Amino acid sequence: MKVILLESVTGVGETGELKNVSDGFALNYLFPKNLATRATNEKIGQLKNLAEKLLKNQEEKKKAIKDLYTKIKKVKTVKIMAKSGPKGKLFGSVNKKTICKSILDSKKINIPKDYICMKEEIKNLGKYKIEINIPNQESFEISVEIIEQG
Template identity: 40%
Template sequence: MKVILLVTIKKLGKSGQLIHVKNGYARNYLIPKEKVILATNKNIKKFENSILNLEKQQNEKILEANVRIKKIQSIKSIIIYKKSSEKKKIFGSVGVSDIIKSLALQGIFVKKQEIKLPNGLLRYLGEHTVIFSPYKGICTNISISIINSNS
């Protein structure tokens, strides 16, 4: 029986693949568990259209991510003022929410999960680098300067 896989199954194939399985396996297990659909002409065309739509949506997301990356790269550096001790250790820390607020003041809005702190929270004065990743596999570095605000 020819079926189209809706999910990836080990030793059978990847999602979207057209495979041939035994009739009983398809009728008794795969179809009731909604892991496959029958490979009729109608279902094949429907599935191909849905794949094309998914690819189109993914391409749009990638283009949007690249535009946002360019916008972030136009900013040379983010400056954050924090009180600190004499040993250049700031009181508290600079986290993702502080970075998001600084970017929002410059007109760039990002989500919390798009900012990655490779070395954890920023706790010292100076230059730091964080990663902005708006879409999987697409990222850029953001330079952050933490400056003492003691008066």
């Protein structure tokens, strides 16, 4: 199936390119995530105008990502309150979603959970280093401190 990429897709192509991909990939991945649109004769004719608009949108997204990077880079420590047992083992765990919510609540920065790199969920009280990997930016670590909720 021929598609026009609305965003850059790793291993497929760049924004505004006309690509031939499998039907399943287009229908199950590209279209639902709004990464591509079906290439019709009419749309192929409009591709030049679309490419210019997409390039502008991509530049705006790059600026937004750079702004997010600047804001989140200033965050050194995130404190999360959690209930735990007598030996510091958490009732449940702290995952990417919990960390994102904590950053949003405390620092007013909305970071997608995909940007947080964790090998496994946190299951004990204490301090942990979490890697933040924002696309096209240098990755860095922040400290996450899990504190007993009293």
